[in-house]
Structure formats: structure tokens, C-alpha cells
Amino acid sequence: MRYIWTIIWSVLFSATISYVLSSMAGEPFNLTATLVMAAIFCIAVWVLGEGLLKEDKQH
Template sequence: MRILWTVFWTFLLSQMLVYVVSSMTGSTYDFMQGVFLTAVFSIIIIFLGEAGVPNEPHESHH
């Protein structure tokens, strides 16, 4: 379920990013560019979430 929500929000935010940037530059909106960004960002976010953050508590050395 975590991955589904990650892809859903990444899709919405990527489409918003593509729309805003294309509006600011005066070019046309490209839906497929947002889909490509969704795939790339989702893979990066899922990878960082699974492998990048350790779950073990850290010992305090103070």
C-alpha cells in the first residue's frame, strides 16, 4: 500500500511540476513527460525508503 500511495502522489506532483514549468517557459504541456518523471522519481523514492534509512536505533555516545 505504501508503494501505491508513493506512485499516486509522485504522479500528481510530477504532473503539476510539468504543467508549471511548461507554463513558465511558454512551451506546451506534455502528459508523457510527467509520466516519465513519475517513473523516475518513484523508483528513487522507493529505493531511498527501503535501503537508505536504517531502522535500528542509534546508541547515544554523550
């Protein structure tokens, strides 16, 4: 379930960022760029969440 929520939030965040940046540049909204950015966000969150930011449970 956490993977599904990660995908949903990544798409929402990337759509927001893409919309704002394209509006500021005066360009049309590009859905392909939005989905690519969402995929990058998903991969980054999964790598950070599963590997790099694990808590040590030895204490």
C-alpha cells in the same frame, strides 16, 4: 498499499512540476514527460525508503 500511494503522489507532484515549468517556458503540457518524471520519483522514493534511509533498531 504504500506502493500505490507512492505512485499516486509521484504522479501528482510530477504533474504539478511539469505544468508549472511548461507554463513558465510557454510550451504545451507534455504527459509523456510527466509520467517519466513520476517513474523516476517512484524509483527514487523506493530506493531511499527501502535501502538507504533504514533506521538502525539496535539502540
